[in-house]
Amino acid sequence: MIFRILNAFLLLSIAVHAFYLPGVAPTSYQPSDAVELFVNHITPTVPYDSHDEKRYLYSYDYYNPKFHFCEPEGGRKRQSESLGSVIFGDRIYNSPFHLEMLKNTTCNILCTSKVPQKDTEFFSKAIRTGFQYNWLIDGLPVARNMEDSKTDTTYYSSGFALGLVDEDNVAHPYNNFNLFVEYHLREDGNYRVVGVTVYPESLGYKSESEPKCDSPELEPVTFNAEGETKITYTYSVYWIPSDTVWATRWDKYLHVYDPKIQWFSLLNFGFIVIVLSTILFNLLYHQLNKEIIKYNEINLDDDGIDDLGWKMVSGDVFRSPSNPMLLSVLLGSGAQLVLMAVVTCGFALLGLISPSNRGSLSTMVFVLYALFGFVGSFVSGTVYKFFDGQDWRVNMILTPILVPGLIFAAFILLNFSLIFVKSSGAVPIGTMLTIVAIWFVVSLPLSCLGSIFALRRKRIEPSCKVNQIARQIPHQPWCLRLPFLSLAAGIFPFGSIAIEMYFVYKSLWFSRIYYMFGFLFFCFLLMLATTLLVTLLVMYLILSNENYKWQWGSFIVGGGISFYVFVHAILLSKFQIRDLASIILYVGYSLLLSLGVGLMCGTVGFLGSMVFVLTIYKRIKTD
Numbered sequence: 001m002i003f004r005i006l007n008a009f010l011l012l013s014i015a016v017h018a019f020y021l022p023g024v025a026p027t028s029y030q031p032s033d034a035v036e037l038f039v040n041h042i043t044p045t046v047p048y049d050s051h052d053e054k055r056y057l058y059s060y061d062y063y064n065p066k067f068h069f070c071e072p073e074g075g076r077k078r079q080s081e082s083l084g085s086v087i088f089g090d091r092i093y094n095s096p097f098h099l100e101m102l103k104n105t106t107c108n109i110l111c112t113s114k115v116p117q118k119d120t121e122f123f124s125k126a127i128r129t130g131f132q133y134n135w136l137i138d139g140l141p142v143a144r145n146m147e148d149s150k151t152d153t154t155y156y157s158s159g160f161a162l163g164l165v166d167e168d169n170v171a172h173p174y175n176n177f178n179l180f181v182e183y184h185l186r187e188d189g190n191y192r193v194v195g196v197t198v199y200p201e202s203l204g205y206k207s208e209s210e211p212k213c214d215s216p217e218l219e220p221v222t223f224n225a226e227g228e229t230k231i232t233y234t235y236s237v238y239w240i241p242s243d244t245v246w247a248t249r250w251d252k253y254l255h256v257y258d259p260k261i262q263w264f265s266l267l268n269f270g271f272i273v274i275v276l277s278t279i280l281f282n283l284l285y286h287q288l289n290k291e292i293i294k295y296n297e298i299n300l301d302d303d304g305i306d307d308l309g310w311k312m313v314s315g316d317v318f319r320s321p322s323n324p325m326l327l328s329v330l331l332g333s334g335a336q337l338v339l340m341a342v343v344t345c346g347f348a349l350l351g352l353i354s355p356s357n358r359g360s361l362s363t364m365v366f367v368l369y370a371l372f373g374f375v376g377s378f379v380s381g382t383v384y385k386f387f388d389g390q391d392w393r394v395n396m397i398l399t400p401i402l403v404p405g406l407i408f409a410a411f412i413l414l415n416f417s418l419i420f421v422k423s424s425g426a427v428p429i430g431t432m433l434t435i436v437a438i439w440f441v442v443s444l445p446l447s448c449l450g451s452i453f454a455l456r457r458k459r460i461e462p463s464c465k466v467n468q469i470a471r472q473i474p475h476q477p478w479c480l481r482l483p484f485l486s487l488a489a490g491i492f493p494f495g496s497i498a499i500e501m502y503f504v505y506k507s508l509w510f511s512r513i514y515y516m517f518g519f520l521f522f523c524f525l526l527m528l529a530t531t532l533l534v535t536l537l538v539m540y541l542i543l544s545n546e547n548y549k550w551q552w553g554s555f556i557v558g559g560g561i562s563f564y565v566f567v568h569a570i571l572l573s574k575f576q577i578r579d580l581a582s583i584i585l586y587v588g589y590s591l592l593l594s595l596g597v598g599l600m601c602g603t604v605g606f607l608g609s610m611v612f613v614l615t616i617y618k619r620i621k622t623d
C-alpha cells in the first residue's frame with residue numbers, strides 16, 4: 001500500500017512537469033516553417049558494453065576542429081544560454097541542417113569533409129570510447145528509440161553515438177542521419193514538435209555528389225590507414241504525426257528504469273532505519289528521564305557519585321571549544337548548503353525546474369546558494385556568540401569568504417585541467433567573472449546582513465554556569481575516541497544515500513537528465529535524520545563518559561559520512577577512467593562532493609546536539 005503511494009508520488013513529480021512553466025512557452029509552427037536544429041557539445045557516455053574500457057569525463061565542442069564536421073553557411077553562431085547552462089557545460093551552436101515543418105526530404109547532402117590522417121586517430125578513439133552527439137530540435141534532445149525489455153515499453157535515450165564499433169574494434173563514423181520528427185496538430189491549426197528520434201547509419205558512398213542513402217548494403221565508412229579520409233554527410237527528415245501533446249512530450253525521455261526496484265530497496269532500508277531510530281530514540285529518552293530524576297534526587301555528598309555520568313560535566317559542558325571561530329564559520333556554511341539542497345530539491349519536486357529550460361537546475365542551485373548566504377552568516381554569528389566569541393568582525397568577514405572561496409578555488413583549479421585537454425567543459429573567463437560579480441553584489445551584502453542580525457539578537461544562554469577551572473577529562477577507551485566514533489556513525493547516514501549516489505554520478509558525469517527528485521529528496525531527508533539521531537546517541541555516550549568536548553565532537557561525528565562518500569565514489573564507481581585529466585576531475589569533484597555532504601551532516605549533527613545539550617542540562621538542578 002505504502003509502496004503504491006510512493007510510486008504515485010514519484011509519477012506525480014514527473015507529471016507536474018506537464019504544467020505550463022514560465023520561460024518555456026511552446027513554439028507553434030505552420031507548414032514549411034523552418035525548424036532549427038542546434039548542436040550541443042560532444043559528451044562521453046555511460047559505458048554500456050566493454051569494447052573499450054577507457055572512459056573520459058570531459059566533453060568537446062561540436063565544432064572542435066579535429067572532428068571536421070560540416071559547418072553552416074555564414075559560419076557557426078553560439079546560441080545564448082543561461083548561466084547555469086554554461087556552468088553545466090552546454091555549448092550550443094547552429095547547424096547546417098535545414099528542416100521545414102511537414103516537409104519530408106531524403107538524402108540531403110551536408111558536405112564532404114576531409115579528415116586528415118593526423119585527426120583520424122582522435123576521431124576513431126572518440127567513437128570507440130563512446131562519445132556521443134547531442135542535438136536539439138525545438139528544445140528537445142535528438143534521441144535513440146530504445147526498448148526496455150523489463151517493462152516492455154519504448155523510451156527515448158537522449159543523444160546518440162558518433163559511430164559504430166565492429167567486432168574487430170574498428171570505428172566507423174555515422175554519416176547518414178535519418179531524423180524522425182514527431183509533430184502534433186492542434187485544434188487551432190498550429191503544429192508543435194513533440195518528439196525527435198534519429199536512426200544514424202554509416203554508409204561508405206561510392207559517389208560524393210550522388211550519395212545513395214537508401215542502400216543499406218553499402219559498406220560502413222572506414223578511416224583510411226594512410227592519407228585523409230573523405231566522409232560525405234547526408235540526412236533525411238521524416239515528419240511523423242503524433243497524439244502526444246506538447247505538455248507531455250518529455251515523458252518518453254524521462255524513462256524510469258524499473259522504479260520498483262529503487263523504491264523497494266530504499267523502502268527496505270528506510271524501514272530498517274526508521275524502526276531502529278524509533279527504538280533508539282525511545283531508549284535514549286527513557287534513560288535520560290530516569291537519570292534526570294535520579295540526579296535531581298541525590299545529593300553530591302551521597303554515595304551514588306560513581307555513576308553520575310553526564311551530570312559531572314555540567315560545569316564544563318558550555319566551555320568554549322578550541323577554535324570557536326573556525327567551527328562557527330563551518331557551521332554557517334553547512335547550514336547554507338543544507339538549505340540550498342533542501343529548497344532546490346523541493347522546487348524540482350514541485351516541477352518548477354523543467355528539462356526544457358536547460359541549465360535551470362544549476363542556475364537555481366547557484367542563485368539559492370548566494371541568497372542563503374544570509375542564513376549562513378546568521379547561524380555562524382549566533383553560534384559564535386553562543387561560544388562567547390569576541391571577534392565578531394572576523395566572523396562576519398570569514399563566513400562568506402572561507403568555504404565559498406575554497407569551493408571557487410577548487411573550481412578554478414579543476415577548470416585548468418579542462419582547459420589543458422581543450423575540453424569544451426572549461427568555463428569561460430566571462431562566466432567566471434559573472435560568478436564573482438554576483439557573489440560580491442548579492443551574496444556578500446546579504447551575508448553581512450545575516451551577521452548583523454545575529455549580533456543584535458540576545459545570546460543563547462547556556463543552562464549551566466561554566467566553572468573557573470577546566471575539569472580533567474578521564475581517559476577514554478579507544479571506542480569512544482573521535483576517529484572511531486566518526487567512522488562508526490557515518491555508516492548509517494551513508495547507507496541511506498548509497499543507492500542514489502550511482503544515479504547522481506551518472507547525471508553529473510554523463511549529462512543524463514536527472515529527474516528522480518522525489519527519490520533524491522527522500523534519501524536526503526533520511527540521511528539528515530539518521531545523522532541527527534546517531535550523533536545524539538554518540539553525544540550521550542561521550543558526555544556520560546565525562547568528556548565534555550561535544551562541540552567539535554558532534555560536528556566531526558556528524559561529518560563521518562564524508563569518508564564513505566569519497567571512498568564509495570573512488571572504489572565502487574563503475575566508471576573506469578584512465579587518463580590524467582579525467583582522474584584529476586573525478587577525484588577533485590568527488591572530494592568536493594564528499595566534503596560538502598560532510599559539512600551538511602556535521603552541521604545537522606552539531607545543531608541537533610546543541611539543542612540536546614541545552615535541553616538536558618536545563619532539566620537538572622545545579623548549585
Ligand SMILES: *[C@@H]1O[C@H](CO)[C@@H](O)[C@H](O)[C@H]1NC(C)=O
Pocket residue numbers: 102103104238239240241
Ligand atoms: C513523411 O514520412 C513519414 C514516414 O515515411 C510518413 O509517415 C509521413 O506521412 C510523411 N509525411 C508527409 C507529409 O508526407
